[in-house]
Each structure stands twice: as C-alpha cells, then as structure tokens.
Amino acid sequence: MMTTTTWEAPAQPIASPRPVRRASGVLPALWLGVVAVLALWWTGSSAAGSTPGGVLLSLGELAGLLASYLVCAQLLLVGRVPWFERGIGFDRLVAWHRSLGTSVVLLVLTHVALMIVGGSLLDGLTVWAEVPALLATQPYLWPALIGTVLFLAVGVSSARLARRRLSYELWFAVHLSIYLGIFLTFAHQVAGGTHFVASPVARGAWILLYAGTAAALLTWRVAVPLLSHRRYALRVSAVVPEAHGLASVWVQGRGLDRLEARGGQFFLVRFLTPGHRATAHPYSLSMAPTADHLRFTVGALGDHSTAVTDLRPGTRVLVEGPFGRFTADRATSDRVLLVAGGAGIGPVRALAEELLAQGRRLVVVHRARDASGLALAEEFTPSAGLAYVPLPGRRAQLGYDPLDPEHLGRLVPDLATRDVFVCGPPAMADAVARSARALGVPRSAIHREEIDS
Structure with a gap:
C-alpha cells in the first residue's frame, strides 16, 4: 500500500561517526x-x-x-x-x-x-x-x-x-x-x-x-541483472503524477531489502515494454526502499523519461544497482542543508528520510520554476528536526537569485556548520557550491549529484 510518509526527529540524536575513507586500488x-x-x-x-x-x-x-x-x-x-x-x-x-x-x-x-x-x-x-x-x-x-x-x-x-x-x-x-x-x-x-x-x-x-x-x-x-530479475520479480505497480513534468513510478517485488539500497542512490532501470526495452536509464530512489517496494520519481527530461507516464501496472522491470555515493554516511555534522531542484527532489527526499532517522537536523531548500513544480512537497512535514523551504519562481520573476550567498545565508544562518547536499541541474549545483564555499562551508562538506533538466 502506498502512503505519504512523514517523519519526526528522534528525541535523542544518534551520533553518526565520520565516514571511513578507504583507499581504492x-x-x-x-x-x-x-x-x-x-x-x-x-x-x-x-x-x-x-x-x-x-x-x-x-x-x-x-x-x-x-x-x-x-x-x-x-x-x-x-x-x-x-x-x-x-x-x-x-x-x-x-x-x-x-x-x-x-x-x-x-x-x-x-x-x-x-x-x-x-x-x-x-x-x-x-x-x-x-x-x-x-x-x-x-x-x-x-x-x-x-x-x-x-x-x-x-x-x-x-x-x-x-x-x-x-x-x-x-x-x-x-x-x-x-x-x-x-x-x-x-x-x-x-x-x-x-x-x-x-x-x-x-x-x-x-x-x-x-x-x-x-x-x-x-x-x-548480463548474467547478474538477469538473475536479479528472477530473484526480485520486479513489476510496475503504479505511476503517480507528482507535479508538472514529474511522476513517480512505484515498483513492486520481493525481498528488496537484500538490495541494500540507500537514500540518494540510483538504479539503472529498464522497463521491459516496447519503447523502453532497448535502453536502461539512471533513476534515483525517492523514498527509502521497503521489502516489497521501490519508488523512482522521474523528471520528463527526454523521450524515455517522458514516456514513463504511459507505463502500465504489471510491466516487468530490470534494474542494475544500486549506484552512487550521494548518501547519508558522507555527512560529518549533525546539521545538514539539502538543496533540490527539478527531478533532484527525488533523491533529496529519500536522503532526508535516512538523515532524519539518524537524528540529524535538516533544512530542505526546494527550488522550482513555479509552484506547480514543487513535487513531493507534502511529504516534507515540518518537525523539530526538519525545516522545509520552498523557493518557486524564476530569478527574472523574483528579481534576485535565492541561492546566492546573501540570500542563502539569510535562509540558513548557521550554514558554515552544516554539511551541504545539492541535487539538481548542473548550473544550480554550481551556484549552491559557490555560495556554500563563500559562506565558510569546507569543500569536503559539499556533496553534489547532478541531474539535467
């Protein structure tokens, strides 16, 4: 059953150790x-x-x-x-x-x-x-x-x-x-x-x-994805419009906790139906996976992603992954700023769920061209551990850039003490990174994932 998830911060924050950086060979x-x-x-x-x-x-x-x-x-x-x-x-x-x-x-x-x-x-x-x-x-x-x-x-x-x-x-x-x-x-x-x-x-x-x-x-x-397909038996269970140009694809299967997927990660997803079968596309999780469901919130960025709204329940799904290191274990502070734009709201929503479960205090800044693009906004229920800040409107309409150092500093006065996670179009990710650095955030505390829009 699909329900809107809300979160409350635990009464006692959970201490989270610094992630271990292993040297790669x-x-x-x-x-x-x-x-x-x-x-x-x-x-x-x-x-x-x-x-x-x-x-x-x-x-x-x-x-x-x-x-x-x-x-x-x-x-x-x-x-x-x-x-x-x-x-x-x-x-x-x-x-x-x-x-x-x-x-x-x-x-x-x-x-x-x-x-x-x-x-x-x-x-x-x-x-x-x-x-x-x-x-x-x-x-x-x-x-x-x-x-x-x-x-x-x-x-x-x-x-x-x-x-x-x-x-x-x-x-x-x-x-x-x-x-x-x-x-x-x-x-x-x-x-x-x-x-x-x-x-x-x-x-x-x-x-x-x-x-x-x-x-x-x-x-x-080839072999591992095919074996995984038989093991997890993934099928589309529903396609839900979320906002203008954004839709969530719910995928049902069995034993999905064995995937060990994390909030902020993505899969290469191949829908086994005409028009989709030939290619796999990277889609991020937009909620923490359960034992029988995955959810991908997809932006209409091209022919393939636009056509996901036509998927029928029961369509078989082949996935590879999870991939990506845009995950909660990269945060080193108990305070975190999450910035999302466009389809980046999906991984940010899933990441926020995991960070809140760890007891961290979050500010979520959500940029969109207009109010109709604020997908999943109702799932960010304000609590002691979560402040949700929607920022709809183009810069030309607003008359300023809400993500420049001056305005971002006003929104998040303690930004220098926070880890910053940003997911969205490359230009937006660049702007947030520049502002965060200007406001004193160390380069090592800025984590980004780019999604074209």
Missing part, C-alpha cells in the same frame, strides 16, 4: 596496466632508434597497444564490476570512462598516422601509396579499418555538442557499435602486431586481457 591497478604495456612495447621494439621510419613505426605500435589496453579499461570501468563500484563510485567511474574515451580516440589516430608515415619512409613510398600497400600486406587490416571507423564514430557521438543534438536512443545505438569495433580490430592486433607475432607469451597475455574483459561484462552486465 582501482587507479593504481590501471596505472600498473599502463606500465605493463610500456614494458611489453619496450622489450619487443627492435626497430626503435635504428631509422626514422623504424622509430615512427615503433611509436605507432606503442600508441596502438595503449589504445587497445585503455579500451578494455574503459569497458571495465562501466562494467558494473563490484570492486570498481565500491572503490570509486559509479559517478566517478563514468567520468573516468569519458576521459579515457578522448585518450583512446587520439591514440587510435596517432597509431594510424605513425604506421602510415613510418611505413612510407621504410618502403620508400609516398604516404598515399603506402595506404594500399599496407591494406594488401597486413593481416586483417580491412576489418581493423572498419573497426577504427566505428571507434571514431563513437568518439564523435560522445562529444558534448553531438550529445546535445542526438537522442539518447540514437547515441546509445552508436555507442554499442564499439563492441563490433573491438571485435574487428582484435584479429589484426594478435596476427599483425610485431610484439605478438614474435612472442606467444605476449599474445597469450593479450588474449587473456580481452577474454577477461569480456567475461566481466557478460557476468556483471
């Missing part, structure tokens, strides 16, 4: 892989230092080896590998994945250019004559050329300008072609790469790297 492991690739290249590069063409070929081989290794690292970063998730957090893993994507594209282009120019110097041909010569003599180079084009297409489609113009569904389809690109280039690497032709050990290690990456993806992105 993920980054050192990635760098160790880079060192191993450099060692492989160095020990197998007989052409280096002999002739200009040989030097360029050797450097081109290095660029290709690094690009190939970093592609595997990219896939593992977003492969839902638990060790990576626990050590880094999904948001940072995605950021690293994107950064590595730029490096991979540049390395691939460098590899192609150096192999052509270096080969032309060694063969005594023009650059344009060297290209057909390479295609005629190098094993599996034609498939590798097609794979390289796919790599570049994925890189271009992931650029910020392209992402703004492409629908998520089209971008995702292009992104998936990276797997075909990897398959098409792999045979050329092991059959034509000098380091692998001359060394069965190096070839075996490289095959093991790719096989291990494939096994991790199949395990954590």
